[in-house]
Amino acid sequence: MTSRSSVTTARPSSEGRAVARTQTLLPGKDGIGTVRRTTLPGGLRIVTETLPSVRSATFGIWAHVGSRDETPALNGATHYLEHLLFKGTQQRSALDISAAIDAVGGEMNAFTAKEYTCYYARVLDTDLPLAIDVVCDMLTGSLILDADVDAERGVILEEIAMTEDDPGDVVHELFAQTMFGDTPLGRPVLGTVDTVNALSRGQIARFYKKHYDPTHLVVAAAGNVDHATVVRQVRRAFEKAGALGRTDVTPIAPRDGRRTLRAAGRVELLNRKTEQAHVVLGMPGLARTDERRWALGVLNTALGGGMSSRLFQEVREKRGLAYSVYSYTSGFADCGLFGVYAGCRPGQVHDVLKICRDELHKVASDGLTDDEIARAVGQLSGSTVLGLEDTGALMNRIGKSELCWGTQMSVDDMLDRIAAVTPDEVREVARDVLDQRPSLSVIGPLKDKQADRLHQAVS
Numbered sequence: 455m456t457s458r459s460s461v462t463t464a465r466p467s468s469e470g471r472a473v474a475r476t477q478t479l480l481p482g483k484d485g486i487g488t489v490r491r492t493t494l495p496g497g498l499r500i501v502t503e504t505l506p507s508v509r510s511a512t513f514g515i516w517a518h519v520g521s522r523d524e525t526p527a528l529n530g531a532t533h534y535l536e537h538l539l540f541k542g543t544q545q546r547s548a549l550d551i552s553a554a555i556d557a558v559g560g561e562m563n564a565f566t567a568k569e570y571t572c573y574y575a576r577v578l579d580t581d582l583p584l585a586i587d588v589v590c591d592m593l594t595g596s597l598i599l600d601a602d603v604d605a606e607r608g609v610i611l612e613e614i615a616m617t618e619d620d621p622g623d624v625v626h627e628l629f630a631q632t633m634f635g636d637t638p639l640g641r642p643v644l645g646t647v648d649t650v651n652a653l654s655r656g657q658i659a660r661f662y663k664k665h666y667d668p669t670h671l672v673v674a675a676a677g678n679v680d681h682a683t684v685v686r687q688v689r690r691a692f693e694k695a696g697a698l699g700r701t702d703v704t705p706i707a708p709r710d711g712r713r714t715l716r717a718a719g720r721v722e723l724l725n726r727k728t729e730q731a732h733v734v735l736g737m738p739g740l741a742r743t744d745e746r747r748w749a750l751g752v753l754n755t756a757l758g759g760g761m762s763s764r765l766f767q768e769v770r771e772k773r774g775l776a777y778s779v780y781s782y783t784s785g786f787a788d789c790g791l792f793g794v795y796a797g798c799r800p801g802q803v804h805d806v807l808k809i810c811r812d813e814l815h816k817v818a819s820d821g822l823t824d825d826e827i828a829r830a831v832g833q834l835s836g837s838t839v840l841g842l843e844d845t846g847a848l849m850n851r852i853g854k855s856e857l858c859w860g861t862q863m864s865v866d867d868m869l870d871r872i873a874a875v876t877p878d879e880v881r882e883v884a885r886d887v888l889d890q891r892p893s894l895s896v897i898g899p900l901k902d903k904q905a906d907r908l909h910q911a912v913s
Contacts, residue, residue, distance in 0.1 A: 474685065479862045489852055489862050490681045496698035497669035500685050501856045503676040503848050511582040511677030512849040513684075514574035515593050516857045518672075519665035521645075522568045522638035522786075527652070530645015531661045533566040534603075534610060534653055539573065540564070541602040543595035546588070548602075554588050562588070566643055569786060570857055576846050579678035583687055586675075590691035593671070598662060603655040611651075614644050621732045621897040622778075622797060624724070629734040629895040632722040633715060633791060668697055674853030677845035715789060718891035719912045723905055724898075731800045731898030735810055735912075736793030737890040740883075742785030742858060748871050749879040750783055750792070750887065756822050756830035756880075757781045757813070758794060764813050764826070765794060773809070775802050787858070792887050800898050807911050811892070818888035821881035835872050839865060 475493045482488035482504070491501045521532050541548045555562045560577035562585075573593060575585040617623050627642045634640030645653075675684045692698045715738050740747050758765040758781025769779045776798040784791040794814070798806045822830075841847055842865060855862050863871075894912050 474689070476681075476685075480864050487864070488681075489864075491856065491862075492681070492685045494668070494685075494689055494692075494698060496692075498671060498673065498688075498692060498698065499856060500673040500675075500688055501852045501862070502674070502679050502681045502684050503852050504679055504681065505677055505845070505848070508678050508845060509579055510576060510845050511579045511585070511675060511679050512574060512576040512845040513582060513585045513589055513675045514572055514673070514849050514853050515589055516672040516674065516853045517571040517573075517593075517666055518569075518670045518857055519571055520567050520569040521641060521643040523665065524638060524641070526636070526641075527649070528657060528661060529641045529649040530610070530643075531653060531658055532571055532665075533644050534606070534650065535598075535658055535662055536564045536566045536571055536573070537606045537610060538598050538602055538658065539592045539596045541599070541606065542597050543591050544597065545591055545595065551588060551592060554584060558584060560585065568639060568643060570854070572850070572853065574846070574849065582675070582677075582679060582684075586684065586687045587691055590688060591695070593666060594692060594695035594697040596662065598655060598659045600655050603653075603658065607650060607653075610644065611647060614647060614650065617644060621726060621728050621730070622795075625732040625734050625795070625895055625897045626793075628722050628724055628897065629736060629793060629893075630791070632720050632893050632895045633736070633738070635716050639786065639789075668692060672853055672857045674849045674856065676848035676852060716893075718893060720893040721909045721912060722893075722895045723900055723908060724896070725900050726897055728898050729799075730797045731803045731896060731900070733796045733798070733803060733806065734793050734895045735807060735814075735892050736791055737887065737892045739783050739790030739792035739887055740785060741788050741790050743787070744785070744790075746879070746883045746886070747783075747785060749875050749883040751834055752827060752830045752872070752875045753817070753822070753880050753884050753887075754781050754783050754792070755834045756826045757817060759830070760833055762829060762833075764817070764822075765796075765810065768809050768813055769796060769806060773805075775806050775809070779806075779810075800900070800904070803896065803898070803904065804907055804911065807894075807908075811911070814888045814892070817884050819885075821877070821884055824877055827875075827877050827880055831872055831875060835869050838868060838872070 477491050479491055480489040486505060489503045491499060493499050519532055524531055540551060555575055558577055558581040560575055562575040564573040573589055575589050577585045631640045673688050740750055757763055765779050765781060769776050776796045779796040781794045794810050796806050852862060892912050896908055
């Protein structure tokens with residue numbers, strides 16, 4: 455991804471502080487959609503996208519840490535910490551944190567993924583200073599008290615239990631385990647009952663200190679925001695907490711999970727008394743930095759991304775074998791996954807699998823038609839733009855782009871890149887990705903004979 459503009463400015467500090475470095479990454483049009491980045495002397499990066507026509511603003515802080523950065527003993531620590539940062543600081547109790555945002559009609563939340571964590575608040579533009587102060591306070595001043603660790607442990611165990619009750623979610627975790635085994639990318643983001651019960655306050659506090667240094671963070675704000683004002687307010691909040699200028703910073707370790715991908719043809723079955731069987735059939739995909747990801751996005755859309763897709767038409771529309779069937783891609787820093795999901799009656803699993811395998815083989819060997827590719831390009835372009843219609847989505851885009859790529863791409867550039875995908879590129883990536891022996895994960899009430907046939911389905 456490349457920035458359209460990179461104009462560096464520096465301002466002398468009237469207070470004797472080291473100066474920050476500010477760049478305009480995307481100039482926008484008439485000031486609308488302008489994206490700027492400021493890097494503070496301590497390494498904290500702040501990116502904003504300005505939209506003067508809206509009345510809302512979303513403020514978020516992204517941490518360069520996810521479940522793949524955990525050791526086996528720390529599995530679930532990133533997500534546990536996400537919960538604990540809402541429990542109180544020197545300035546605010548847990549009630550103070552939630553009440554401050556509720557009182558202005560805002561919303562605040564967080565999420566943990568395998569490679570990053572994000573905390574955010576969406577408020578009226580006039581209440582942005584409050585959102586900045588609250589979220590920055592949470593990130594820099596969490597107390598992580600023993601009592602809060604003990605209380606939140608029960609909440610997280612309930613969240614694990616709730617997730618376990620949804621086999622449509624569990625099967626994706628099972629597929630990650632099928633593909634990556636007992637490695638950081640193969641373990642669940644939430645952790646397990648055993649690892650969560652074993653985590654101590656000291657372990658979590660050390661994890662917090664190691665991974666939440668400002669050099670590991672990206673601050674992002676989008677909406678009716680003024681970049682210089684956001685920078686000033688964020689810098690004040692971090693300096694008040696003494697969070698800038700640390701020298702004992704732990705460097706961010708490079709991520710290399712390519713060798714953790716297991717041999718193809720693996721099958722993981724989880725026997726449960728469910729009404730449906732939940733199936734994921736897949737293989738290694740592409741890293742998020744791979745330039746072929748644009749062609750893979752078009753391929754994924756045409757194969758299983760909508761009601762006109764191959765899989766939806768063949769499995770649901772023509773044969774009525776499933777209500778939900780789709781394909782998806784997951785791109786990580788150094789590797790990726792491509793998968794096909796279907797939920798169907800247990801007795802239909804083999805028919806559904808055969809159709810999915812046949813369609814993957816056809817596309818790998820013969821490619822897609824030009825009409826399918828053109829339709830997928832249009833669908834992907836439209837969904838890209840429609841998915842950026844609120845300030846929360848814009849904050850996610852610029853924050854994740856800065857954290858994962860270190861640069862920004864305008865919406866127009868994204869649309870141009872999608873439109874530039876050629877049928878030959880799609881056919882080439884189809885051969886590279888789909889012409890691999892797949893692996894399989896299934897959850898459902900499986901009989902012994904079915905299990906034997908499922909192992910044969912990927913042979």
